Amino acid sequence: MTDLFANLGANLGLGLSVAASPQTVLWCLVGCLLGTLIGVLPGIGPVATIAMLLPVTFYLDPVSAIIMLAGIYYGAQYGGSTTAILMRLPGESSSVVTCLDGNAMARRGRAGAALAVAALSSFLAGTVATLLIALFSPSLTALAQSFGPAEYFSLMLLGMTGAVVLAHGSVPKAVAMVLLGLLLGLVGTDVESGMQRFTFGIPELADGIDFVPLAMGLFGLAEIIVNLERGVAKVDDVAAIGRLRPTREEMRAAVPAALRGTAVGSLLGLLPGGGAVLSAFAAYTLEKRLSPTPERFGTGAVEGVAAPEAANNAGAQTSFVPLLTLGIPETPVMALMVGAMMIHGIQPGPQVMTAQPALFWGLIASMWIGNLMLLVINLPLVGLWVRLLRVPYHLLFPAILLFCAIGVYSVHNSAFDVLLTALFGLVGYGLAKLKCEPAPLMLAFVLGPLMEENLRRALQLAHGDAGVFVRQPISLGLLLVTLALLLGAVLPAVRRVRAVAFAETDT
Amino acid sequence: MSVHTESAPETGRRATGPAVDLWAAGLFVATGTAWLGLAGGxxxxxxxxxxxxxxxxxxxxxxxxxxxAIGGTALARGSERFEPFRLRPLAAVLGSVLVFGLAVDRLGLLLTAVLLVVIAGQSLPGGxxxxxxxxxxxxxxxxxxLFIVLLGVPLEALPR
Structure with a gap:
């Protein structure tokens, strides 16, 4: 045990030496600021924000780029909470719960306190979750090194099932989105036979569909179109901020709530499919249950801000664990991270920790630095972000579009990618109209080629005997969890709970 | 995601218009069939x-x-209806990005950027x-x- 902590110290020391270098801190800062800048815009969530800002990071060295992306992610999340509290406009689905009591506090003139509690809870959760990741990643990585193709295949199946179960709306449609994503991921040259598949003779598609145009189209363009169609909330709805400092009573209620939220979020964040929405909701429900005065919830209870914000940030951190240790992204945001790493020539997986310890521990340390930065820099800047909300949307969105277009172009200096973005924008809009959530598609798109490869190798080693998946104990265990998740989603009792959960978060 | 497509039930309007799930099913069946055909090759x-x-x-x-299966369920149990479409934002946003992609290598960044913003600006009436x-x-x-001078993106500024 002492050994574990000694290693932890050494590893975090290495990480901090990377992450605290002036250059990396600078990029982390730029990431946090840019992420907040875009994330605070109504209706643009973390996935769209990261998709839009991805090209910016391609000019950096891999370590700085990944750290900056992590900063963008935290910034985007924080920006979402800001609009949730001030405008009752969640920038992302995981801050929907924050709307309930956060905006109620704002309407009672405690907007500043709600923002501060949200930021402080997030920081607390981020610190704890970062430590947890640093503590447990090495042993998970060791486990992952015993994984063969069968285990990897089962693990990816589990990840996709998680994405299906945790997606909004209908389960069959989410399954269809996963399958659609797998198919899109298979476009391009087959590694084994060298055959070009589904390229329709277009030479640009020989290397497969690039994931930047896909993400930017599905999430960025489609969200802009839907926002324009629906009309954006009036700026008069922005609540005044007031004093930032929470009162002593508010702090006393918020701290234990934030701690419980951290525990809930850290656990649920590990779930395949990413429990960000679920963890925020679960933490909120838990607080309401534990509270001696549950009737205060919804009217501006500070616990109702602290717990879900902590849970959602802790979950955001721990969702890095499967990516860093197993190389399997479990959420759409992590799928984007994989894409970014691959563009920089890093193949995510257990080997990252041993082959590139500076990157691995630097990223973990920068998570904490990113959280600190959000606290120190964003909280005082909150007035600036609010002023940004007052910029009329008709001036804002052409700028966003232009940055998207240039960004996509600059990844491969390819005008074709820009055209592809427009096409996927159309697809994303159509899917929104068809009430299909694009997140599972994105995840499956990244996993598709990996899944095929591992299925192929597993069956090749077993001479075509599919029984190999249930004979290996780890693979069997993963498949059983997958089955339990699927059954859970279909069983009427769980379905009701799920419906209630999403119904409440959608108000 | 931040965009919540679920909306409050609009009583009286739900019974008209094409069913969402039937169209989704059609899309999935058509894509599945097409890709199955291609894969067969x-x-x-x-x-x-x-x-x-x-x-x-x-x-x-x-x-x-x-x-x-989705189509079958929709036929048996019915499905919700489409939210109203508005062509203008869709056409303006997609059109602006398309034009950017088609023109940027020929017209250079400055002109193409102007084109994109002007076309995108048509998405809202009255600008x-x-x-x-x-x-x-x-x-x-x-x-x-930002992109050419500072970041060094290899893009021409002016038409070639």
Whole structure:
């Protein structure tokens, strides 16, 4: 045990030496600021924000780029909470719960306190979750090194099932989105036979569909179109901020709530499919249950801000664990991270920790630095972000579009990618109209080629005997969890709970 | 995601218009069929030695089945209806990005940026042309400075 902590110290020391270098801190800062800048815009969530800002990071060295992306992610999340509290406009689905009591506090003139509690809870959760990741990643990585193709295949199946179960709306449609994503991921040259598949003779598609145009189209363009169609909330709805400092009573209620939220979020964040929405909701429900005065919830209870914000940030951190240790992204945001790493020539997986310890521990340390930065820099800047909300949307969105277009172009200096973005924008809009959530598609798109490869190798080693998946104990265990998740989603009792959960978060 | 497509039930309007789930099912069935057909053109092989067509055919077949199931459920139990479409934002946003992609290699960044902003500006009715042009000029200059001068993106600023 002492050994574990000694290693932890050494590893975090290495990480901090990377992450605290002036250059990396600078990029982390730029990431946090840019992420907040875009994330605070109504209706643009973390996935769209990261998709839009991805090209910016391609000019950096891999370590700085990944750290900056992590900063963008935290910034985007924080920006979402800001609009949730001030405008009752969640920038992302995981801050929907924050709307309930956060905006109620704002309407009672405690907007500043709600923002501060949200930021402080997030920081607390981020610190704890970062430590947890640093503590447990090495042993998970060791486990992952015993994984063969069968285990990897089962693990990816589990990840996709998680994405299906945790997606909004209908389960069959989410399954269809996963399958659609797998198919899109298979476009391009087959590694084994060298055959070009589904390229329709277009030479640009020989290397497969690039994931930047896909993400930017599905999430960025489609969200802009839907926002324009629906009309954006009036700026008069922005609540005044007031004093930032929470009162002593508010702090006393918020701290234990934030701690419980951290525990809930850290656990649920590990779930395949990413429990960000679920963890925020679960933490909120838990607080309401534990509270001696549950009737205060919804009217501006500070616990109702602290717990879900902590849970959602802790979950955001721990969702890095499967990516860093197993190389399997479990959420759409992590799928984007994989894409970014691959563009920089890093193949995510257990080997990252041993082959590139500076990157691995630097990223973990920068998570904490990113959280600190959000606290120190964003909280005082909150007035600036609010002023940004007052910029009329008709001036804002052409700028966003232009940055998207240039960004996509600059990844491969390819005008074709820009055209592809427009096409996927159309697809994303159509899917929104068809009430299909694009997140599972994105995840499956990244996993598709990996899944095929591992299925192929597993069956090749077993001479075509599919029984190999249930004979290996780890693979069997993963498949059983997958089955339990699927059954859970279909069983009427769980379905009701799920419906209630999403119904409440959608108000 | 941040965009919540669920909306409060609109009583009285739900019974009209095409059913969402039927269209979704149609899309899935059509895609599944098309990809199954394409995959059939590649070598399938067998489970022990998969050809390039094996996995795609498997996934496309599943998509076809799931699509059919969604369609069947929608026929049996009904489905919600489409929210109203508005063509203008869709056409303006997609059109502006398309034009950017088609023109940027020929016209250079500055002109293309102006084109994008002007076309995108058509998505909302009543934006004054003067204001749009001012915005376009400002954004084009800013992007030139940021992307070409500072970041060194290999893009021409002016038409070749």
């Amino acid at each position: 590649y070598a399938i092989g067998n489970a022990g030695r998969m050809g390039p067509g094996f996995f795609p055919a498997l996934v496309a077949g599943l998509l076809l089945a799931v699509g059919a 004054g042309l003067r204001q749009t042009l001012l915005l376009a000029a400002g954004l084009a200059a800013a992007c030139w400075l």
